[in-house]
Amino acid sequence: MTREKGLYRVFDANLNRAREGLRVLEDVARFVFDDGVLAERVRATRHQLVQAANLLPGEELLTARDVTRDCGTTYAEQPHQDAAAVVAANVHRVQEALRVLEETARCLSPEAVAEFKRLRFWAYELEREFAGRAAIADKAALLRGPKLYVIVGSAHTASRPVPDVVAAAIRGGAGMIQLREKELPARAFFELAQVLRRLTGEAGVPLIINDRVDIAAAVGADGVHLGQEDLPVAAARRILGGRAIIGVSAHSVAEAVAAERDGADYIGVGPVFATPTKPGLEPKGVALLQDILPAVNLPVFAIGGITSENVAALIAAGVNRVAVVSAVTGAPDVSGSAAVLRKMLEGSN
Numbered sequence: 170m171t172r173e174k175g176l177y178r179v180f181d182a183n184l185n186r187a188r189e190g191l192r193v194l195e196d197v198a199r200f201v202f203d204d205g206v207l208a209e210r211v212r213a214t215r216h217q218l219v220q221a222a223n224l225l226p227g228e229e230l231l232t233a234r235d236v237t238r239d240c241g242t243t244y245a246e247q248p249h250q251d252a253a254a255v256v257a258a259n260v261h262r263v264q265e266a267l268r269v270l271e272e273t274a275r276c277l278s279p280e281a282v283a284e285f286k287r288l289r290f291w292a293y294e295l296e297r298e299f300a301g302r303a304a305i306a307d308k309a310a311l312l313r314g315p316k317l318y319v320i321v322g323s324a325h326t327a328s329r330p331v332p333d334v335v336a337a338a339i340r341g342g343a344g345m346i347q348l349r350e351k352e353l354p355a356r357a358f359f360e361l362a363q364v365l366r367r368l369t370g371e372a373g374v375p376l377i378i379n380d381r382v383d384i385a386a387a388v389g390a391d392g393v394h395l396g397q398e399d400l401p402v403a404a405a406r407r408i409l410g411g412r413a414i415i416g417v418s419a420h421s422v423a424e425a426v427a428a429e430r431d432g433a434d435y436i437g438v439g440p441v442f443a444t445p446t447k448p449g450l451e452p453k454g455v456a457l458l459q460d461i462l463p464a465v466n467l468p469v470f471a472i473g474g475i476t477s478e479n480v481a482a483l484i485a486a487g488v489n490r491v492a493v494v495s496a497v498t499g500a501p502d503v504s505g506s507a508a509v510l511r512k513m514l515e516g517s518n
Contacts, residue, residue: 173277177225177233180273182241184222184230187266190259191215194299197259201252202302214291221284222270225277253303260296267292304411308434311375311391312414312468315344316514317507318492320379320472322349323361325498332364334498339372341507343497347394349379362388375414382408392416394437397424402431416470420453425461425469436465437492440473441483445495447473455486462487477509489514 198208249255271285319338326334346369350358366388369376377392378385382405385393392414402415416435417428425436438458440447471483472492500506
């Protein structure tokens with residue numbers, strides 16, 4: 170076999186590899202992410218790749234192809250664990266194949282080199298786009314689950330250690346935990362957050378930090394919850410990255426809509442009922458939730474004075490996600506109280 174024919178075999182194999190990788194990515198964008206814009210971009214690039222390859226004589230590629238003599242057909246391949254792994258494997262496959270196409274084209278078709286180089290750099294950007302889209306999909310899936318969101322801080326645990334209360338709340342069915350410490354010094358807050366990060370991580374429950382984006386970043390929390398006077402969502406996103414869950418408190422329809430527009434992942438609405446944790450805020454009642462729910466496309470958690478006695482009114486109004494403080498963390502039986510609320514919320518589906 171001549172060296173030139175060997176290069177044609179290399180080119181042919183990598184052209185097929187790049188096209189196949191792009192097809193997989195196109196279908197993931199289309200069927201997993203439901204993102205028609207991203208799918209169309211990948212499809213268009215697949216056609217651009219074929220056009221660049223057409224600068225080489227097609228008969229040479231087909232003549233050089235010899236699958237029966239290809240020792241690589243027996244290479245073992247590792248299984249993919251999830252959609253993110255499928256994306257990662259195929260993005261890298263496309264990038265590597267384009268590099269090979271660029272290098273072999275220097276010998277076989279120099280006029281095509283620039284186009285393969287352009288496509289290779291586009292593939293690096295594609296990796297970032299898919300990672301961002303995967304992060305959005307992962308967060309959406311993660312936030313579909315939690316019905317009971319327990320907010321805990323040392324001021325509301327009846328003098329019990331915060332980690333003990335959190336562990337009991339998780340046993341009772343808390344689907345998400347928020348650490349809120351208004352008075353704790355930064356070092357003590359950080360150390361407590363580290364303990365909860367390990368505890369919630371082992372339980373597979375998201376940990377959210379209230380207000381303190383720096384603490385959330387330092388301990389690798391799943392996200393942060395922001396009030397209207399805290400950092401803007403975009404600023405928190407720059408610090409925490411696309412995979413972070415960012416929740417925002419809203420006290421009106423306008424604030425909820427603005428939070429969604431700014432990139433929040435969920436909204437906390439309240440206080441619904443009177444609550445000692447927010448004595449300066451007037452209760453908003455159930456009506457505000459009924460106005461906000463159809464106005465946004467994000468998970469909405471009702472918060473403020475919610476107990477097992479009044480949660481039925483929320484459920485009747487179409488609310489099936491609540492965030493609670495004292496009703497769980499201050500209860501004599503933390504686990505039991507959480508279990509009662511979760512059972513009521515799950516029964517609302």
